[in-house]
Amino acid sequence: MTLGGxxxxxxxxxxxxxxxxxxxxxxxxxxxxx
Amino acid sequence: xxxxxxxxxxxxxIMAVAGSAIGLGNFLRFPxxxxxxxxxxFMIPYFISLFLLGIPLMWxxxxxxxxxxxxxxxxxxxxxxxxxQKNRFIKYFGIIGIFGPLIIFIYYSYIEAWTLGYSFxxxxxxxxxxxxxxxxxSFLSGFQGLEKNxxxxxxxxxxxxxxxxxxxxxxxxxxxxxGGIERLCKWAMPLLFIFGLILLARVFTLGTPDIxxxxxxxxxxxGFLWNPDFSAxxxxxxxxxxxxxxxxxxSVGIGVILTYxxxxxxxxxxxxxxxxxxxxxxFTEVILGGSIIIPAAFVFFxxxxxxxxxxxxxxxxxxxxxxxxxxxxxxxxxxxxxWFFLLFLAGITSSVSLAQPAVAFLEDEFDISxxxxxxIFAAVSFVLCHAAVLFLKNGVVDELDFWGGTFFLVxxxxxxxxxxxxxxxxxxxxxxxxxxxxxxxxxxxxxIIKYITPLFLMAILGMWFWQxxxxxxxxxxxxxxxxxxxxxxxxxxxxxxxxxxxxxxxxWRKKKMxxxxxx
Numbered sequence: 001m002t003l004g005g006x007x008x009x010x011x012x013x014x015x016x017x018x019x020x021x022x023x024x025x026x027x028x029x030x031x032x033x034x
Numbered sequence: 035x036x037x038x039x040x041x042x043x044x045x046x047x048i049m050a051v052a053g054s055a056i057g058l059g060n061f062l063r064f065p066x067x068x069x070x071x072x073x074x075x076f077m078i079p080y081f082i083s084l085f086l087l088g089i090p091l092m093w094x095x096x097x098x099x100x101x102x103x104x105x106x107x108x109x110x111x112x113x114x115x116x117x118x119q120k121n122r123f124i125k126y127f128g129i130i131g132i133f134g135p136l137i138i139f140i141y142y143s144y145i146e147a148w149t150l151g152y153s154f155x156x157x158x159x160x161x162x163x164x165x166x167x168x169x170x171x172s173f174l175s176g177f178q179g180l181e182k183n184x185x186x187x188x189x190x191x192x193x194x195x196x197x198x199x200x201x202x203x204x205x206x207x208x209x210x211x212x213g214g215i216e217r218l219c220k221w222a223m224p225l226l227f228i229f230g231l232i233l234l235a236r237v238f239t240l241g242t243p244d245i246x247x248x249x250x251x252x253x254x255x256x257g258f259l260w261n262p263d264f265s266a267x268x269x270x271x272x273x274x275x276x277x278x279x280x281x282x283x284x285s286v287g288i289g290v291i292l293t294y295x296x297x298x299x300x301x302x303x304x305x306x307x308x309x310x311x312x313x314x315x316x317f318t319e320v321i322l323g324g325s326i327i328i329p330a331a332f333v334f335f336x337x338x339x340x341x342x343x344x345x346x347x348x349x350x351x352x353x354x355x356x357x358x359x360x361x362x363x364x365x366x367x368x369x370x371x372x373w374f375f376l377l378f379l380a381g382i383t384s385s386v387s388l389a390q391p392a393v394a395f396l397e398d399e400f401d402i403s404x405x406x407x408x409x410i411f412a413a414v415s416f417v418l419c420h421a422a423v424l425f426l427k428n429g430v431v432d433e434l435d436f437w438g439g440t441f442f443l444v445x446x447x448x449x450x451x452x453x454x455x456x457x458x459x460x461x462x463x464x465x466x467x468x469x470x471x472x473x474x475x476x477x478x479x480x481x482i483i484k485y486i487t488p489l490f491l492m493a494i495l496g497m498w499f500w501q502x503x504x505x506x507x508x509x510x511x512x513x514x515x516x517x518x519x520x521x522x523x524x525x526x527x528x529x530x531x532x533x534x535x536x537x538x539x540x541x542w543r544k545k546k547m548x549x550x551x552x553x
Contacts, residue, residue, distance in 0.1 A: 001257030008074030009260045015081065016316045023310035027044060030306070030472045 036401065038106060039211040040297050044307060046216035051294055051311035052318075053219040053383025055285040056226070058145065060319040061377065062348040064279060065328040069259050069344040071275050072266025077320075079267070079276035083490075084316070087277055090479060090487045091286040091447055092312050094454045096304035097467045099295025108296040108394035110289050110446070111538050118457050125542065129534045130446040131289025132391045137438025137527065138288070139388040139415060141422035141431045143203060144196055146381035149374050151177065151195035152353065156370030160185075162361050170354045180427050189423070196423055199382075204412045206386045207393060210404055211297050215386050222379045223314075229376040230322040236369065237330045243362070250336050255329030258340055270497070277494055282439070283319055284312055287447030290387045293394050301470040309473075327351055330359045352377065389415070399541035418530075421523065428519035429512060436506065437527055441498070448491040455484040 001009075041047045068076045102113030110131025114124045155161050164170050175181045179189030186192075206214040242251040266272045281287060295304065332340045335355075343355050360369045389411060396407035422431050454463050464480055505511060512520050 001253050002261045004262045005074050005257050005260035008077055008262055009256065012074075012077045012081070012320055016313065016320055019309070020313040020317050023306060023313050026306055026472060027048065027310050030044075030303075 036403070038103070038108070038297065038398070039404070040299070042212040042216055044303070046212070046220060047294060047298065048307050048310050048314070049219040049223045050215055050383070050387065051285075051291060051308075052314035053223050053380075054290050054294070054387035055283060055311065055315040055384075056223075056318045056380050057142075057285075057384040058149075058348065058352065058377055058380060059279075059282055060315070060323040060380065061326065062323075062352045064283065064319045064323045065259060065326075066344050066348065066351060067275055067279050068324065069328050069340075071272045072263045073258070074260040074262035075264045075266050076272065076276060079273045080280065083277040083280040084312075086482055086486050087490050088280040088284045088286065089309065089312055090483045091281075091451065092284055092291070092308045093305065093467055093475065093479075094451060094463075094483065094487075095286055095291035096295045096308040097463065098450060098454060099292040100298045100300070100302065100304055100469075101466055102292065103296030103298060104300055106398060108293050108398045109391050110292055110450075111395070111541075112399060113292055113296070114450075114453060115542075117453055124453070125538055126535055127449050129531065129538060130442050130449075131292060132395050133531050133534055134288050134438050134442045134446060135290055135388040135391045136415065136418075136530070137434050137442075139385060140418045140438075141434050142381065142388060143199055143385050143415075143419060144422045144426075144431075146378060146385055147192065147196040147199040148177070148353065149377040149381055150199050151192060152357070153371050153374040153378055154195075156357075156367055156374055159367050161357055162366045162370060165358070165361060167354065167358065170358050171350075174349070174353045178426055193423065196419070200412075200416060200419065202382065203385050203389060204408060206382070207389050207411070208405070208408045211390075215390065218386065219383050222383050226376055226379040226383075227318075227322075229372045229379070230318065230326070232372055233369070233376070234322055234325050236363070237326055240330065240333050243333060247336065250333055252329055252333055254337070255332035256325070258332045258337070259324060259328045274494065274497055277490065281443065281447070281494075284315055285384070285387070287443035287450075288388070289391050289446065292450075293391045294387065296394070303470050303472040305467060305475055306472040327356055327359075331355050334359050334362055395537075399538075400544075418526075421526065425519050425523075429516045430519055430523050433520050433523045434527075437524075444491060444495050444498070448488060448495060451483070451488045451491060455488065460484045 041050075068080075098113055098117065099108075102108070102116050105112065105116040107113050107116055110128030111125040112128070113131075114128040118124045152161075161170065161173050164173060172181070172183050173185045176183040176186035177192050179186075179192055182188060206218050208214060209217070237255075238252065240252045240255075242248055244250060285291060298304070328340070328344060331343050331351075335343060343351070346355070356373055357370055360366050360373060363369060392415075393404070393407045393411050396402055396410060397404055400407075422434065458466075460480055460483065463483070464475075467475060509517055509520055
């Protein structure tokens with residue numbers, strides 16, 4: 001795998017994992033449905 | 035008027051929407067598209083489409099659904115009418131939001147049945163001795179009833195699994211939103227992630243299985259998918275493929291999210307929940323889906339064959355290539371079961387969502403009980419599904435997929451985006467999005483939703499008209515033998531659409547008469 005491949009893989013995974021983590025942390029820290 | 039069903043918890047609706055979005059395409063379509071459209075470079079238009087098209091559409095549908103639910107409408111005809119009450123025709127455009135899912139359900143439930151069948155075959159070792167491409171293809175063709183061979187004597191086995199899958203779907207829908215769909219998704223989704231992570235771990239630890247071919251290793255397998263070819267970005271086709279993938283993967287433009295969100299209360303958040311469902315889908319697609327089939331196939335088939343494998347179509351990837359790969363590993367039966375049952379879970383959480391708009395339409399607009407609505411849906415869809423079961427070889431499934439699962443999706447999304455940003459009005463829409471919101475949408479999205487998303491959609495529609503309209507209408511690429519079947523399918527689709535239009539007319543006339551009586 002080339003350096004470009006690694007960079008794109010890590011950036012893509014990074015964006016998705018941080019978005020998902022941010023969402024789930026917020027979901028679990030807020031109260032459930034009214 | 036009876037009380038409408040509702041979700042039991044926020045995690046329940048997030049898992050249900052994510053389950054609807056996560057389907058076979060996450061594991062099969064995405065890696066194949068990425069590999070053949072620039073590799074890692076494909077992720078640039080992919081992410082641009084996600085943030086400009088996918089996520090805005092997700093928020094639009096969640097918001098419109100919750101808004102319509104406040105008027106006791108769970109499907110697009112009623113929801114569109116609530117948004118634009120002065121227009122008496124807009125409800126007919128909303129028919130697409132029932133028609134599309136119903137048409138997709140017709141063939142999707144049959145394909146889902148194959149995954150259940152293969153899960154069973156994996157466990158009993160029915161195909162695990164097969165080691166070559168031609169025999170595995172023959173196994174699939176025999177199962178599908180396309181040929182009689184040493185593996186299958188006709189369509190009987192596939193039909194049995196179809197009946198079983200259909201009954202499970204109807205059973206889930208029968209128990210309603212909270213008792214059926216939410217309960218299913220709350221255990222099916224974690225199980226899907228567990229199976230996905232086990233397969234991911236197995237693929238990561240493949241190393242170099244054949245030491246005589248040192249370049250056939252897992253790092254190069256990932257390289258095949260991720261090494262960027264930036265020259266691909268000059269092609270409009272690659273950008274359209276990326277936009278199309280985002281569109282289909284998030285289940286937007288179908289009408290399903292509208293219906294699911296209609297069971298929310300007015301004060302329930304849609305911003306964070308919608309984003310969470312979208313990010314769950316992306317995790318499954320890019321991280322799980324992108325790391326299983328293509329890297330594993332590279333390791334066993336090498337850099338030459340992988341090119342043709344990646345372009346061999348979704349069914350070949352899932353039902354021929356992947357079982358062949360798994361058959362080369364220890365514990366092939368268990369791993370095969372994990373793979374196909376993972377696809378089954380991805381399928382069933384999508385198919386129940388496809389059934390729900392039609393059921394909700396009957397319940398909400400005709401005020402009939404869920405039991406009765408489910409019985410009507412079951413009877414009608416069971417008959418319609420036979421078009422996919424019996425005429426698969428005649429191209430009927432591809433035809434249904436084009437209209438129900440491709441063309442009408444983009445058209446429907448374009449209509450609802452214009453309705454939301456322009457008819458409802460972006461300021462009112464902005465307030466509506468933020469009712470009960472647990473996070474603010476970045477202000478730039480006010481501009482994106484009003485201008486960029488509809489333009490993006492119109493560009494996709496325009497390109498399709500430009501490139502594909504005439505050949506498709508005149509069946510230019512359809513073999514002569516299949517033309518009567520394709521024509522029959524189109525007439526059938528028009529009839530279904532017409533019947534839905536008549537039902538909408540009857541429902542609204544009844545409502546009008548009732549309102550006049552009340553006065």
